[in-house]
Amino acid sequence: MDKLTLYGYFRSSAAYRVRIALNLKGLSYKQRFVHLVRDGGEQHRASYRVINPQKLVPTLMAGDRALTQSAAICEYLEEAYPAPPLLPPDPLARAFIRSIMQAIACDIHPLNNMRVLSYLTKTFGMSDTNRAAWYRHWIERDWRQSRS
Ligand SMILES: N[C@@H](CCC(=O)N[C@@H](CS)C(=O)NCC(=O)O)C(=O)O
Structure with a gap:
């Protein structure tokens, strides 16, 4: 079994996805903290870019292999550590679970x-109120669509 190390940030929902999968599977793993705000963001450091060229968290090190993208990491964990499963056995139920994951992740x-929110502020001078409205709009719109 590969030694697992998760590079994440406590407020990152993408890192949460992987932590939840690791914990549901009862896997033991180390955590390395990448502060996304301090000093302009530790994700931009050259030492981190080597393992995640997109400069995002999470990254899961499986042995000496760096895995990126939370959905791909969860799929890897499901394949490499099948028990207990994250997905139900029925193909239709599996497709439904994946559709929820993709609605959120994609x-x-x-x-x-x-980075999108700070671009709105820094480049377009968007106020905090408008930024929050933007945030809310895209969550509510997709949630309504996924329920209709
Ligand atoms: N699609 C990616 C998204 C990763 C992502 O956007 N991570 C955010 C934290 S939730 C991040 O690292 N942001 C740093 C930045 O925007 O500079 C995944 O699911 O892993």
Whole structure:
């Protein structure tokens, strides 16, 4: 079994996804903290870019292999450590679970993550109120769509 080390940040929902999967599977892993704000963001350091060229958390080190993208990491964990499973056995139920994951990871989260929000503020001078409205709009819109 590979030694697992998760690079994450306590407020990162993407890192949460991987922590939840690791914990549900009862895997033992080390955590390395990447502060996304301090000193302009530790994710931009050259030492971190080596393992995650996108300069994002999470990164899971499986032995000496760096895995990025929370959904891909969860799929890796499911395949490498099948018990207990994260997905139900029925293909339709599996597709439903994946659709929820993708609604969050592909549609909602990319519009609301830190670099997008700070771009709205820094480049377009968006106020905190408008920024919060933007955030809320994309969450509520996708949630309503996924329920209709
Ligand atoms: N699609 C990626 C998203 C990763 C992502 O956006 N992570 C955020 C934290 S939730 C991040 O590292 N942000 C740093 C930044 O925006 O500079 C995944 O699911 O792993």
